[in-house]
Amino acid sequence: MELRHLVYFVTVAEERNFSRAAARLRVVQSGVSAAIRSLERELGVPLFERTSQRVALTDAGTALLPAARATIDAAQAARDVVDEVRGGLRGTLRIGTLISVGFVDLPGLLGHFRAEHPAVDLRLRAAPSGSAGLARSLLEGELDVAFLSLAGRPPAGLSLRVLAAEPILAVLPAGHPLAGLDAVTLEDLADEPFVDSPPGYGNRNEVDRGFAAAGLRRRVALEVADIATVAHYVRNGLGVALIPRFAAAGAAPGVRVLPVAGARLRWTFGVATGSARRPSAAVRALLDLVDAYRVEMPG
Template structure:
């Protein structure tokens, strides 16, 4: 008879690709994990992992079992949630994915409040080395329960996204750039020709640029798979233009620092410009570029009671802004 515990161990080893790390995560001895996997393989009559001294990889059978195992574990958790809701007090685990920079949500404060209100829920969070595209895949594969993402255009099929913020993408140039103009101000309003806090402008009072104006410039942008990069790439492709990304920076909050130091120009949401010292921002015409940020779940899996509570808290924070 297949045991739920064996499936939990199997999924953990599949995610960690390592028996020792899986045992540490499960807080059991490694021999117990190995024994559970061997028992599961005997019951199914096939190896689930290829084991060498260098790596642990799923076999074809293991790959086929993984989504069904996750669905079984989710169903068992949903049953526990139903009982816990009757008894009072949430239990379970919420696996959260996030971008490196989450400028519009006080995530530490949000999760601290959640922990204080629901101490029985185990929160596990990981950042996305491959950006929002990687978080989306992890949600669809059942590795995450909820993720804070920036996805350009329509969400991938199978995801439900609550948009928290959507704002225009602006062009950011170093203050001495040819498109900034001698009379331009930076965001701190440091030009003597203009009051502090006024908008930055280009030559002859120019306040905007087109993608064609920027196409020959070196760009600082996020790596492929990140929401800002996807949206800007889409804009250039729609205009029939090709640009050159000279520097890829995973943390969007630091992009402006590279621009400030003369390493390129950028198209980023205004919040990522920061103080703006030594920078000029211009609006972008004709492209309709927008940066969106939201919280996503897999629509095929009903959220647990703990996930629903977290989403409700996110909604409350959004309304308070």
Template structure:
């Protein structure tokens, strides 16, 4: 457990805080493990802590051991009527579809023994997917274009059409539909690479044999339309993220089937803990309340 904490935090002090022990105890445990294995697990300097090749090889095995121990604890806790442990959740910077604070508040009320850790991903869904595959997260709310990466299981919660977003007064603003070719020469406001909506639009242009110029990259998808409204470019966005239509036009996109998908993902190679399963059950209940299926 100490080894995994240091590997994930890349810092002995933060690992000690996470484990609620003194740093000297963490350092001593790592030194003891290195002596036992006969290999150095971390490269240490005043600037950084990084895994060695031996440490990188040990990490997935160590996580598997922790998962097995957690499964055993889950079995006992479920019999005793209360979940325990830590649930590491990843999310996008902006999640408009789901009331995540409300969802997690309900989870905390029902399972007060589970320590919730929420992390927003500045690198978008691609970064969250990597963290799931690396075992750094237990579950993540993601927008992944196309098929999910191997090793991930994704429950799609919603799929929305992507529409064009144009400022009032734009030459194309009066049209009911526009094509990607119509927009190819325009400056775009978009999310950075790695975000699901950006990946979907990039694929659409590539499939059409077109190039475009992204002039502004905005990490919070909920604010992209504001940049368009102020004349800084055009955008292709899921309809939900546009918000107020004041000062904007949102024609449909013709000739390309662009869709934004949003879902909850877990690593398919790992057995979900009881806490993960409980959260997924809450997400399913939320979907049924909102959509009726």
């Protein structure tokens, strides 16, 4: 079994498309198809269901995927050892991030990393499914590192390095009947329409947890993926919000920001890796840079 065939298999599994996999691997599509057929002949089972509309893993392909990733990781670890002796890093670093990353200068971090390690291929993707999607991609081996927000303890199989923890504050339109108070409670807000992130985002999960713990229900009227824009929806009378202090600090005129009494709502931001996999030399080098690119937020 050739390592190259496993790399092609994992790439097709991640892309769910032979053409995109070939483009990512920078080879012709016929070469990818031939490698997959060779692997299927060797194993004696089909690994993909192929139709004109989609490419999907079979049960055998699903079973092979984690073992294939582990084999590729082990081979990369061997290369890392040699590269460190030679004084240079190589390979691919797959990074996931939230749409809004306020506490790390990510462009600066990646620019510094590229200057220091030009032979490492950086791949960055934002998560439309929020922190839950990033965590799942780490656990499944699709990402090497992710900047995310997790409510409570990180899932088993993840190592989390906390970079910031902030209180979640209430944001109300300036003319709201509660805007003149010094603080509000979850009970005060329970009947209001909310502007919030979609399910799976760290701040949404934390606020949902807080309402459930208080035995209260609420209605999310608008779901906004970019937390930096939530206060603008509030300002225009579309609801109230509970968002981290860093996002509330930049709220536009026309809103009132208040502490939440009687509930300890915290937003936690950090950088995570899969604990079941040995971090590559490139991952370790990136983590070493993180502290230098942390941003001190106002307030």
